[in-house]
Amino acid sequence: MITTAKYIRVSSKGQNEARQKDSSMVEYFDTISGVIPFTERPEAIRLLEDVRTGKIKTIVVHSVDRLGRNAYDIQTTMELLNREDINLIVENLGLHSRIDGRQNPIFKMICDLLANVSQIERESIKERIAEGIAIAKTKGKYKGRVKGIIETNEEFLSKYKSEIKLIKNDSFSLSQLNKMTNISINTIRKIKSML
Template sequence: MTKVKYVRVSTVEQNTSRQEINSNEFSKVYVEKASGAVKFLERDEAKKLIQDIDKGNIAEIHITTLDRLGRDIIDILTMIEYFNSKSVNLFVENIGMFSMINEKPNPTFKMIASVLGNVAEMERNNMLERQKAGIELAKLKGKYKGRLYGTRMTDEEFLKKYKNVQAELRNGESLRRAARLGGVSLGIAQKVKRLMMSEA
């Protein structure tokens, strides 16, 4: 039975080093790059974590903050209940508290988790409202050139937008150099390469 850590950032461009600062204390660190809006059970690294839990390999999970599990209160509490049912103790570093004490659910933790989960959900809703309001304001001023809220570029549109990065990669440049020459982030270059490979 092992002690592991689950780390999550919202985008591939974000740095995980702050969350991984104590990674040497754990037998394994699951590094997730997915939005908090994505349900925990639908994330790639979370699925691997669940598989390891189901195999009985994990006794303790550490996360830096509760919102690493999600931004939806129901999703957060569902995962806490699941961990408890599997006798896996969850430790949230910023509040210094375990989900279980003496192998029984910690009622104080559950109460605090409910409050923090609601805060995380409200923060996400407020962020979305601010984003929508900002777009509407930009439209009124005639300055909005982006896509409509809630829409996404297709893979084909994405590759077309970053065709200069494609060209650098086809010329044999490294990801970092292709990103620099194309004037984009490393995360964008990685996605371009991934889509190019899927088309090959």
């Protein structure tokens, strides 16, 4: 049966995905950084498999930046979906990539522009975080993790429940896992040693 899918992405567990949810569609939900290429995200991979088998013909995203935070990757993903004759709908713009089965040139123009804006926004966020940490350090307010905290393996692993499945997957390198989960490489090594 051909259906419409909603692709949802949040960068971290703390983010609220409610604005992206839509129970009227099949949902594919990734908690992963937008810098990870679309074709390397677990739920996006599953979505693309369903596209290739013909189960999905329309994909809805809340905004262009849900596809990613790298302009090249967003444009590559849109081109991949176009080759599969997928109608990509960007909700917050009310734009469809295909109209009457043909590619919508206005969609491509606007989304290419927004892909670049998304990348610039991510770089700006990184700069603001680094500046904030530097200011907090000079004021003595940023100290990092408190030393001497002791927790059991179960308590430690319980903080990473949603990431453990990815970390168990040996097809990803430590640096890929770091980008996908926003967990440091040393912490990923520690998790792997406990599994």
